[in-house]
Amino acid sequence: MADTDQLSAVFSALADPTRRAILAELTERDATVSELTAPLPISMPAVSRHLKVLEHASLISRSRAGKWRVCRLEAASMRDAADWIERYRxxxxxxxxxxxxxxxxxxxxxxxxxxxxxxxxxxxxxx
Amino acid sequence: MADTDQLSAVFSALADPTRRAILAELTERDATVSELTAPLPISMPAVSRHLKVLEHASLISRSRAGKWRVCRLEAASMRDAADWIERYRxxxxxxxxxxxxxxxxxxxxxxxxxxxxxxxxxxxxxx
DNA sequence: CCTTCACTTAACGATGTCGTTAAATGTAAT
DNA sequence: ATTACATTTAACGACATCGTTAAGTGAAGG
Known part of the structure; x- marks a missing residue:
């Protein structure tokens, strides 16, 4: 079931503190990979892969802006997670x-x- | 931070479809490990470890009832996850x-x- | 007692995650 | 074209996850 996989991907993405920090950052403003890496204690390749995970979970989208790649929060799929959890309220x-x-x-x-x-x-x- | 670890534990626990199925089952009634294993396509040891993960995330509690071990839903820690996600609403x-x-x-x-x-x-x- | 039942733990292998550094890609500027 | 910059991909190692089967525990019951 694709629905289940999507939910798993979202929860799995949210399970990592670094990725949650990235998402929090993106609530403030769209950002490039460099900007997202700066405050983090890990290398850019590591961040790049976190972004891949977030993108795969549809939690962010990326677009080219000249030399840069701009990341944007896409919270739509977070709603699925919220809805799922909500049933336990x-x-x-x-x-x-x-x-x-x-x-x-x-x-x-x-x-x-x-x-x-x-x-x-x-x-x-x-x- | 312990708070962050707890949140990670919860999201991580929820990332697995089998564990979500177990939680769903426990919304209907408390259940023994055997009862939880029956509908699942995996062995009891596998279920036992899923239960360990859920317990570690404080999503369930277990108690002895004679020969059996009864699992009960403890949704309190799900609230933390819900609260976190809620900020993205x-x-x-x-x-x-x-x-x-x-x-x-x-x-x-x-x-x-x-x-x-x-x-x-x-x-x-x-x- | 000693077996049986319900469950957990141990040991193993396949696969995934998360970090690293080094090399490749692609766009911009010289 | 060549160089520089931003980012990704490749290759590697450490460690976690998820399943298996086989061997331990602990309470019930003949």
Whole structure:
């Protein structure tokens, strides 16, 4: 599935701190490879390959401007990642509620203490 | 920075389709390693290691229940990833905003090629 | 006890990542 | 044309990832 691959490419690209730094830089302004390399502690070939990864994930685009190659942020594919993660929102939004439920369950188990299987453990009620 | 490492761990964990499938499964119910392995085309040791990665990224937690080991979704760390990505929302959400910024940048570069930055926006990450 | 079940760890090989330096490419300027 | 500049590609080494099968753990149960 191309969709899955694209998502993997985006998450994979975002997994590297250097690449996230590059993306952050590009939110300020478009930049050449030299400009992007300057603040980083690595060589230009290394940066060039990071850019290749970012481009492959459609997170940036590159164009020639005379002698230079200008990089531009293309956040469209980041939206896919955001949308994917978004489906989990309720699982962290509701974490406090779930904690309450969990504590209540433990309390209940303490009172009635007998149940099928191993007692006193944090499941039986979820979601 | 530990924060950066955590973010990298989360994105890195999410980069793998199998791990995303496992997380999706865990949104339905807590599950044992066997239950998680069943629908997947890989061996249990392979799944076990995926679970280790997910646990290291704090995306799941594991607890013993007698003979079994129960995995539970812990989406809290996904929130960090969501928050990070969220800062890029305006770049895909507000196309007018972005177009304006671009035009302003071009204009500024045209007028006087010095770098004060017409955008002047937050963000900055370093490793 | 000693086996069985659920799972993890060890050991291995294929492949990918991330850095380096040196050589190639392509555009601009002399 | 030749040289200089910006960037990429090639070649290499160190280390991580992802799968496998085989051997360890630890709790359950005859």
């Amino acid at each position: 309720r699982f962290w939004d509701a974490s406090l509620d779930r904690l309450d439920a969990h504590l209540a369950a433990v309390q209940a188990a303490d009172d009635a203490s007998h149940r099928a299987g191993p007692a006193g453990h944090p499941d039986e009620e979820q979601q | 305006r770049f895909w959400d507000a196309s007018l905003d972005r177009l304006d910024a671009h035009l302003a940048a071009v204009q500024a570069a045209d007028d006087a090629s010095h770098r004060a930055g017409p955008a002047g926006h937050p963000d900055e990450e370093q490793q």
